[in-house]
Amino acid sequence: MKYAGSCEGFTEGEIRVDGAIVELWASSGGDALQRVGSATRQPDDTFTLQVPEAGFVMIGTVHPETVSGSGSFQFAGSNCPFTFSGSRVAEANATTTTTTAQEEATEELDPTGTGPLSDAEVRWVLERQGLDATQIKGFFASVRRTSMAFNSDDASYNRVVAIASLVTQFTRIRDDSGERQFPILHTLLLRRPDSDPCCGPLVHLARALRGEDPEVQSAFHRAVRLAITMELP
Amino acid sequence: MRIPVFAVLAALVIPLAACGGGGAGASAAGKLGVELSTPDGWVVSDDGLVVARRSADLAVSVPSGPRVRVVPSADTNTDINELIGDGEDASNTTVVDIPERTTVAGRQALAITLRETDGNAQIVRRYVAAASPTGASVLFVLEAPADTFEASRAQLNRIPGWS
Numbered sequence: 001m002k003y004a005g006s007c008e009g010f011t012e013g014e015i016r017v018d019g020a021i022v023e024l025w026a027s028s029g030g031d032a033l034q035r036v037g038s039a040t041r042q043p044d045d046t047f048t049l050q051v052p053e054a055g056f057v058m059i060g061t062v063h064p065e066t067v068s069g070s071g072s073f074q075f076a077g078s079n080c081p082f083t084f085s086g087s088r089v090a091e092a093n094a095t096t097t098t099t100t101a102q103e104e105a106t107e108e109l110d111p112t113g114t115g116p117l118s119d120a121e122v123r124w125v126l127e128r129q130g131l132d133a134t135q136i137k138g139f140f141a142s143v144r145r146t147s148m149a150f151n152s153d154d155a156s157y158n159r160v161v162a163i164a165s166l167v168t169q170f171t172r173i174r175d176d177s178g179e180r181q182f183p184i185l186h187t188l189l190l191r192r193p194d195s196d197p198c199c200g201p202l203v204h205l206a207r208a209l210r211g212e213d214p215e216v217q218s219a220f221h222r223a224v225r226l227a228i229t230m231e232l233p
Numbered sequence: 234m235r236i237p238v239f240a241v242l243a244a245l246v247i248p249l250a251a252c253g254g255g256g257a258g259a260s261a262a263g264k265l266g267v268e269l270s271t272p273d274g275w276v277v278s279d280d281g282l283v284v285a286r287r288s289a290d291l292a293v294s295v296p297s298g299p300r301v302r303v304v305p306s307a308d309t310n311t312d313i314n315e316l317i318g319d320g321e322d323a324s325n326t327t328v329v330d331i332p333e334r335t336t337v338a339g340r341q342a343l344a345i346t347l348r349e350t351d352g353n354a355q356i357v358r359r360y361v362a363a364a365s366p367t368g369a370s371v372l373f374v375l376e377a378p379a380d381t382f383e384a385s386r387a388q389l390n391r392i393p394g395w396s
Contacts, residue, residue: 183370184343187362191304191372200372201345201360208326215328219345223332226343227362230334 111229114218125228185227266365267303268396272388284392295354299377299385301392325350329357329382337363337373338394348379357382359389366395 109121117125126136188202205220262268262281269284271277276288282303283291290296330346342363349356359375375389376382 183364184362187370187372188343188345188360191362191370201347201358204326204347204349205328205345213327216326219328219331223343223345226332226334230341230343 109225109229111225112222113225114222116221117224182228182231184230185224188223188227261305262303263396264367265303265305265369265371266367266395267371268394269301269303269392270394272392295351295356296376297378299375299381299389301376301389302374303393304372304374330359335361337361340364340366340395355379359386361393 108124109117123136185202187200189200190203191200202220202223205216205223208216209220267282269277269281271284272286275284275286276291277284278291282305283300284302285291285296285300286298287296290298290300327348328346329348330344332343332345335342335344340363342361344359344361346357346359349358355378356376357379361373361375363371363373365371373393375386375392377385377389
């Protein structure tokens with residue numbers, strides 16, 4: 001599923017296609033993706049999608065086997081045109097990013113840092129892992145969707161969950177190729193005896209974040225950083 | 234004088250069995266490249282992956298005294314979101330030592346020490362993750378009841394090692 005478009009200030013969007021159901025998810029400024037609307041139409045219908053509360057408008061066409069279309073949505077007073085095309089899939093991820101100067105800045109991971117990993121730091125890690133720009137965009141979309149799935153207003157907790165998910169995906173990527181690139185991080189997250197229904201110490205910490213203890217938060221983030229940097233060359 | 238072969242074997246096997254370090258146990262730890270040193274008077278599990286001051290603590294989830302265990306398995310397909318989202322509340326977990334780099338017998342490791350509530354017990358666990366000489370990622374758990382952990386800390390730190 002390809003999605004091309006740009007709009008000033010709009011950092012990421014995602015179109016999901018499930019049969020003839022089209023949904024637009026969008027985010028800006030690093031916030032979690034929000035579902036801004038959906039529509040169900042017959043093949044080749046042209047539709048207009050309006051989501052009053054978010055002020056988005058999407059126009060497109062849908063076909064059960066392949067989908068393509070064009071449209072626009074309003075963001076921050078600007079008209080944002082886009083096109084999309086692709087095969088019918090259960091869930092198609094398509095992202096576009098209007099990269100800001102801030103996002104382009106390369107920020108290396110600071111092992112002593114105690115705040116959540118910034119997007120720039122995560123991007124740095126992913127680049128070191130050999131992911132290309134498209135994969136990285138998909139990664140951020142996935143992480144934000146994970147955050148959103150918890151349906152929590154607690155941004156810090158969401159961020160932790162997102163990073164944990166990201167780390168898990170690192171592992172899966174490497175498992176597929178028969179190599180695990182973050183064994184220590186994986187161990188801290190998931191390692192557990194067979195008889196223990198729970199998990200590694202980082203999951204304990206992540207759960208403890210529900211108590212919003214700043215010390216626990218910083219410990220979690222510091223541990224993630226240390227573990228990542230220990231595995232990188 | 235000719236010594237029967239079985240006597241030689243018995244002389245070798247009995248002491249190993251007595252300390253629990255033989256047979257499958259040695260290979261389980263050996264596969265991970267791990268070797269736990271056993272302080273005088275302590276006991277080691279048959280698989281060589283647990284060392285405790287009290288034999289009753291070898292197989293229980295919450296030990297009544299100091300213990301070191303090696304956690305050998307991990308489910309790589311575990312969904313991290315389920316672990317975090319559906320688990321019991323762990324808001325009473327507190328940080329004893331912030332995450333820090335350390336070493337296990339000369340090899341780089343990452344350690345975190347947490348005070349956790351396990352059932353009705355307060356227990357301090359120091360998690361030490363390291364890469365073994367065989368390339369396996371190993372998690373050592375150094376633990377003791379919260380009120381005795383500090384007194385046992387130095388001794389616990391000396392137990393993890395490599396084969």
